[in-house]
Amino acid sequence: MNEVSGADKGAVVITGASTGIGYACAFHMDRLGFRVFAGIRKESDGRSLIERSAGRMTPLLMEVTDSASVLAAADRVAGAVGSDGLAGLVNNAGIVVAGPLEFLPLSELRKQFEVNVLGQIAVTQAFLPLLRHARGRIVNMSSIAGRVAFPYLGPYSASKYAFEALSDALRIELLPWGISVAVVEPGDVATPIWKKSTAAAQETARSFPAQAMDLYGHSLEAVTKASEKTAAAAFDPVHVARAVEHALTAANPKTRYLVGSGVRLRAILKKMLPDRLFDRLIIRHIGLPGR
Ligand SMILES: NC(=O)c1ccc[n+]([C@@H]2O[C@H](COP(=O)([O-])OP(=O)(O)OC[C@H]3O[C@@H](n4cnc5c(N)ncnc54)[C@H](OP(=O)(O)O)[C@@H]3O)[C@@H](O)[C@H]2O)c1
DSSP states (O other): OOOOOOOSSOEEEESSOSSHHHHHHHHHHHHHTOEEEEEESSHHHHHHHHHHSSSOOEEEEOOTTOHHHHHHHHHHHHHHHGGGOOSEEEEOOOOOOOSOTTTOOHHHHHHHHIIIIIHHHHHHHHHHHHHHHHTOEEEEEOOGGGTSOOTTOHHHHHHHHHHHHHHHHHHHHTGGGTOOEEEEEEOSBOSTHHHHHHHHHHHHHTTSOHHHHHHHHHHHHHHHHHHHHHHHTOBOTHHHHHHHHHHHHOSSOOSEEEESTTHHHHHHHHHHSOHHHHHHHHHHHHTOOOO
C-alpha cells in the first residue's frame, strides 16, 4: 500500500472506511485536501480505495477489536505524519446486533460492545498522542439510536448510548489540550449496514429455541418489513460526510450533529413525550403487537 504526503489540511484517520459512511467520509475529506488514512480490514478494500482516490488516500489495516492491530496502525500513522501529528480521528466503524433480548446470546451483546464501544475507545487511546501534537479533533459516529432505543435493536442502541456518554466525558477531559470531541447522530443512511444487520440477525436467530419464534416471530416479521421500508427511503451518506467536515474544520464545531430529515423531530419527541406515549408511537410505526 503506497503512502503519499503533501496535503494541506493535515491528516485524518477514519475507521470503517471500506463502505458506507466511512467510505463517503474518506473521499469527501480526500477531496477537501486532507491526507486520509482510511481504516479497512481487507487488503482488497485498500486496493479499491487507492484506485478511486486522487492518489493521497492511504489504506490503513485496522481491526478495532484487536489491540495489536490498532497499535500497529497508530505506529504506522505516527511514522508517516511525524511531528505534524493528526488533525482528526473519525471513529466510524460499527456493526448492528439485533434480536429479542430474551433470547439474544450474551456473546452477541458482547460483540456489539467490543466493536461499537471498546473498539472506539481503543482507537482513541492509540491515536490521542498524535492528536495532541496537532490539536486535532475527534468525531464519534453515533446515531439517532444513541438517543432513541428501538425494540429488537436494543444491543445497537445500548452501544450508541454508551458511546454518547463516553464522548460527553471525553469532551471535557480533553478540553485542556483544545481537542474537540463531536458526536454525529445520523438517521437512516443508505449503506450496506441494513443488509448486513438483517443477515446477521437471521443467522443469530438460527440459534434460538423454537419457542422464541412462537413468542416473537410476528414482531420480528414486522420489524424486518419496517426496516426494509426505512432502508429504501434512506439518504445519501454524503450528508453525514458534510457534518463530519464541519466537525473537523469549523472554527466553532458543534458538540452534536443530528443528520437527516425527521431525526430532530424524533429527538424532540423522545425528550418531551411521556415514555408510554412515545412507546405507542414506536409500536404503531413498526406495526408491533401491543397489549
Ligand atoms: N447506515 C445508517 O443508517 C447509520 C445511521 C446512524 C449511524 N450509523 C453508524 O455509522 C457507522 C458506519 O456505518 P455504515 O452505515 O456506513 O455501515 P457499513 O457500510 O456496514 O460500514 C461499517 C464499517 O465498519 C467496519 N467495521 C465493522 N466492524 C469492524 C471492526 N471490528 N474493525 C474495524 N472495522 C470494522 C466495516 O468494515 P468491513 O467492511 O471490513 O466489515 C465497514 O467499513 C456505524 O458506526 C453505524 O453505527 C449508520
